[in-house]
Amino acid sequence: MAEHPPAPRTAPRLSATFTPDVMAEIRRAAATGIYDIRGAGAKRALPHLDDLLFLGASISRYPLEGYRERCGTEVVLGARFASKPIRLKTPVTIAGMSFGSLSANAKEALGRGATLAGTSTTTGDGGMTPEERRHSRTLVYQYLPSRYGMNPDDLRRADAIEVVVGQGAKPGGGGMLLGQKITERVAGMRCLPPGIDQRSACRHPDWTGPDDLAIKIEELREITDWEKPIYVKVGASRPYYDTALAAKSGADVVVLDGMQGGTAATQDVFIEHVGIPTLAAIRPAVQALQDLGLHRKVQLVVSGGIRSGADVAKVLALGADAVAIGTAALIALGDNDPRWQAEYEALGTTAGAYDDWHEGRDPAGITTQDPVLSARLDPELAGRRLANYLAVMTLEAQTIARACGKSHLHNLEPEDLVALTIEAAAMAQVPLAGTGWIPGKGLL
Amino acid sequence: MPSFDLRTAPLRELNRALHALRPDTNETRWLIGNPDGRHAVAVGLDAAVSVEIDGHVGYYCAGMNKRASVVVNGNAGVGVAENMISGFVHVRGDASQAAGATAHGGMLLIDGNAGARCGISMKGVDILVKGSIGHMSAFMAQAGTLTVLGDAGEALGDSLYEARLYVRGAVASLGADCVEKAMRDEHRAQVFAKLEAAGLAGEVDPGEFRRYGSARSLYHFHVDNAGAY
Ligand SMILES: Cc1cc2nc3c(=O)[nH]c(=O)nc-3n(C[C@H](O)[C@H](O)[C@H](O)COP(=O)(O)O)c2cc1C
Numbered sequence: 001m002a003e004h005p006p007a008p009r010t011a012p013r014l015s016a017t018f019t020p021d022v023m024a025e026i027r028r029a030a031a032t033g034i035y036d037i038r039g040a041g042a043k044r045a046l047p048h049l050d051d052l053l054f055l056g057a058s059i060s061r062y063p064l065e066g067y068r069e070r071c072g073t074e075v076v077l078g079a080r081f082a083s084k085p086i087r088l089k090t091p092v093t094i095a096g097m098s099f100g101s102l103s104a105n106a107k108e109a110l111g112r113g114a115t116l117a118g119t120s121t122t123t124g125d126g127g128m129t130p131e132e133r134r135h136s137r138t139l140v141y142q143y144l145p146s147r148y149g150m151n152p153d154d155l156r157r158a159d160a161i162e163v164v165v166g167q168g169a170k171p172g173g174g175g176m177l178l179g180q181k182i183t184e185r186v187a188g189m190r191c192l193p194p195g196i197d198q199r200s201a202c203r204h205p206d207w208t209g210p211d212d213l214a215i216k217i218e219e220l221r222e223i224t225d226w227e228k229p230i231y232v233k234v235g236a237s238r239p240y241y242d243t244a245l246a247a248k249s250g251a252d253v254v255v256l257d258g259m260q261g262g263t264a265a266t267q268d269v270f271i272e273h274v275g276i277p278t279l280a281a282i283r284p285a286v287q288a289l290q291d292l293g294l295h296r297k298v299q300l301v302v303s304g305g306i307r308s309g310a311d312v313a314k315v316l317a318l319g320a321d322a323v324a325i326g327t328a329a330l331i332a333l334g335d336n337d338p339r340w341q342a343e344y345e346a347l348g349t350t351a352g353a354y355d356d357w358h359e360g361r362d363p364a365g366i367t368t369q370d371p372v373l374s375a376r377l378d379p380e381l382a383g384r385r386l387a388n389y390l391a392v393m394t395l396e397a398q399t400i401a402r403a404c405g406k407s408h409l410h411n412l413e414p415e416d417l418v419a420l421t422i423e424a425a426a427m428a429q430v431p432l433a434g435t436g437w438i439p440g441k442g443l444l
Numbered sequence: 445m446p447s448f449d450l451r452t453a454p455l456r457e458l459n460r461a462l463h464a465l466r467p468d469t470n471e472t473r474w475l476i477g478n479p480d481g482r483h484a485v486a487v488g489l490d491a492a493v494s495v496e497i498d499g500h501v502g503y504y505c506a507g508m509n510k511r512a513s514v515v516v517n518g519n520a521g522v523g524v525a526e527n528m529i530s531g532f533v534h535v536r537g538d539a540s541q542a543a544g545a546t547a548h549g550g551m552l553l554i555d556g557n558a559g560a561r562c563g564i565s566m567k568g569v570d571i572l573v574k575g576s577i578g579h580m581s582a583f584m585a586q587a588g589t590l591t592v593l594g595d596a597g598e599a600l601g602d603s604l605y606e607a608r609l610y611v612r613g614a615v616a617s618l619g620a621d622c623v624e625k626a627m628r629d630e631h632r633a634q635v636f637a638k639l640e641a642a643g644l645a646g647e648v649d650p651g652e653f654r655r656y657g658s659a660r661s662l663y664h665f666h667v668d669n670a671g672a673y
Contacts, residue, residue, distance in 0.1 A: 034665070147546040147565060150527055152488050152508040179664055191548065191567040191586045192605055196663040199603070201584060205564040206504070206523035206542040215483045215522075219504040222459045223488030 025268075036268040037176070039101075039357025039367060040327060041169050041260045041305060046277040048260065048305060049314045051424030052417050053433060056403040064402040071398045072408035075322050077299045078160060078229020078252035081221065085229055085252075086138055086160050089118025090394040091322035091409060092312055094329050094386075095257075095303050096142045096162060096233070098124030100177050100186045100198075101264030101357065102330075103374035104131050105382075106366045109333050111136035112379060113386025117394075122162060122324070125175055125200050127189045128154040135383075140231065143220065145174065146200035148190040152223060161220055162231040163213070163251075165204075165242075168261030168304040171235025171275045175200030176265055181360040183369045214249040221250075231255050236281035236304065237274070243288040247298045255324065256285050258304025262327040264367065265358030278304035278315075280427040283414075286319030295319065296410075309396020316397070317412035318428060332389040333382040334364045447475035450482055459484070462512075465491040481521065486514050489531070506533045509550065525552045528569055541578065544571045547588070553642050560597065563590045566607055572642045582609055583619065591638045593648060601656050609656040610635050612648070623659045631655050 014020065025036065057063040064071060078085040094114045099107050101124065108131040114121040120138035127149015128141055141158030143150065155161065166172060177186075177198040187194040207216045217230050232246035233255035246254045258278025263271065282302055289295040302315045303324035315323050327335075336344075338351040343363035347354065357367035365376035401409050404416045418433040419425035425432040426439035448458045458476065465471065474495040479485050483502035486495050489512035497505070500518035509528040516524070519537035528547040535543075538556035545561065547569030557575035561583060568587040576594030583599075585607035595613035602619020609622075610631070618624070635650035 147527060147567070150546065151529055151548065152490065152510060152527075155488075155508070176665070193663075196605075197665050199584070201565065205561065205583075206526050206545040212503070212522070215503045219484040219487055219507050222456065222484040223508055225460055225463060226456065 038355045040355040041262045047423045049311045057405040080252045082229040084227045093324045094121035095324035095326040096122035096124040098126040100126040105377045105379045107132040108379040109382035112383025116387035117390035145204045160229040164233045166235035168235045168257030169263035170266045170270045171237040174202035210245040217250040239281040240284035243285040253299045255301045260305030282318040309393040312397040313400040332386045449477045451478040604658040610653040621662045
């Protein structure tokens with residue numbers, strides 16, 4: 001008698017809703033009762049600059065010679081009201097990252113790298129360190145809700161002032177630096193006892209709303225004799241209105257940070273679910289400036305997930321004047337480098353995924369205050385790496401601009417772009433590749 | 445004595461002139477007339493001079509002050525002496541909200557009342573208010589003293605760090621993590637010193653004040669405190 005083969009069974013099937021990641025988080029939450037805090041930006045796939053492509057020149061437009069014809073990269077920020085605007089050789093700037101979240105060596109390396117590349121770097125929550133001032137030719141001083149370390153001497157020492165309203169990783173959120181990272185020095189700069197958690201407020205203590213902001217900006221200008229450019233940084237959520245209000249309040253420069261933007265430490269739920277992607281934020285911000293007749297008069301600096309010269313070129317083509325990088329700069333310094341793989345594994349993670357920056361145990365010595373770990377980062381070498389990387393980004397952006405026939409990066413325009421997906425076409429307001437269709441705009 | 449009429453001279457010129465003062469300047473007394481509620485009057489000073497403003501000022505008067513003594517013969521708008529580092533700021537009238545916000549040092553003396561959020565995020569300043577203060581005062585106050593001869597509004601000292609709050613009158617309510625603490629001799633001595641600095645030594649009894657400070661239970665995030673955040 002022939003034996004029946006075993007009846008076929010359903011294959012084990014993992015849920016697309018309850019993925020292993022989701023289940024692991026539920027178990028973690030159930031075991032601890034605390035939400036997940038981490039560093040870095042949104043990790044899920046989002047419509048991004050990769051969804052855009054450039055249309056190189058051909059018969060209807062002609063390109064510029066790669067190594068012969070000039071393609072300018074310099075940018076001036078803050079000429080609207082400041083008597084001493086910022087002049088940079090490349091539109092790629094270094095975003096504000098706090099001393100406290102980063103080691104003093106890392107801050108120094110950012111300053112060195114930016115200076116070699118002819119660009120600016122930015123302080124962060126917690127104030128300005130003498131090291132970063134010394135090693136940064138152009139230093140933007142952040143004016144944050146916490147006002148940790150805020151003092152008029154540093155304000156006068158700064159080259160520009162950035163009023164931080166929000167960050168892309170957490171628009172509407174404040175900050176939290178956990179006690180582990182609060183050494184005597186960090187605590188001293190913030191006027192708090194060492195070793196305790198430091199909450200940074202989400203609202204400024206002495207102004208709310210655009211009318212107050214205008215008065216606050218006037219005060220900062222009066223204190224610094226109208227010399228320094230004043231930036232206003234917002235997390236991308238309502239970029240049209242926020243950009244318009246910042247410009248109306250008298251900002252020289254608007255910094256717009258999309259939801260992929262990194263953070264030192266924030267709740268994962270905040271990072272992944274609040275704010276809009278960088279790609280979606282740029283056109284409304286540019287539109288706001290155009291509607292006010294201020295495009296190119298008030299500069300727009302865009303950040304959040306910028307990684308390459310292609311990203312830079314795309315952001316500029318959409319109408320921004322410059323970009324800022326945080327996470328990419330840390331990677332250039334040595335963050336998440338596979339050479340520390342064994343140590344990442346000991347921390348229960350892997351190179352490329354390490355994001356517990358708030359815990360201060362960074363094997364690469366960057367997001368830590370531990371003297372032994374931070375000694376691993378040589379600020380000179382790391383600064384050199386950052387400068388190399390900035391040079392590559394600039395060259396890449398120039399390569400694209402020349403291919404589009406542009407003699408300056410700022411001549412890139414939306415007409416040079418098409419989108420790969422309908423989402424990207426709608427967000428960037430450029431046609432879907434191979435069509436004349438811009439969703440929401442009808443046929444061209 | 446240099447004097448400035450803000451009805452005729454631009455504010456920018458006044459602040460510039462004050463910033464240009466050298467440490468050994470002979471122009472140590474300045475008179476400012478007709479401020480008419482202007483914002484950012486006498487901000488960013490860094491010289492041991494005294495500036496007297498005759499009238500009401502708008503927002504951020506004496507903001508980021510260092511070393512200078514600034515007297516307002518009138519009321520002050522939002523954020524008077526915000527982020528002051530050192531020196532002395534005296535408001536003869538009332539002050540609006542966020543008086544002395546984030547100030548690191550020096551003394552802020554208010555003869556009248558102060559509005560909401562007086563001493564918010566203060567980082568070492570001494571604030572003395574002869575009248576009463578509004579709600580949410582000393583929110584997240586980190587260091588320094590806030591001495592109030594009158595009453596305090598709701599949620600005093602919410603999320604307080606190490607600042608010391610002394611109130612003579614009634615406190616409408618205390619904010620999260622703010623508790624009443626015992627007044628010991630050292631605290632009475634501290635109150636006396638602040639009263640003395642305000643020219644009130646002998647007029648007001650330090651023994652009449654109660655002290656409020658941080659329970660320090662929110663210093664390390666703990667899920668059982670989630671309701672307090
Ligand atoms: C470690 C770290 C610390 C940061 N600290 C600050 C800060 O103090 N103030 C601020 O405005 N933004 C801060 N940010 C955000 C950056 O300024 C910037 O908006 C963001 O990193 C840009 O996105 P990207 O990381 O994808 O380049 C921080 C980001 C990182 C990664």
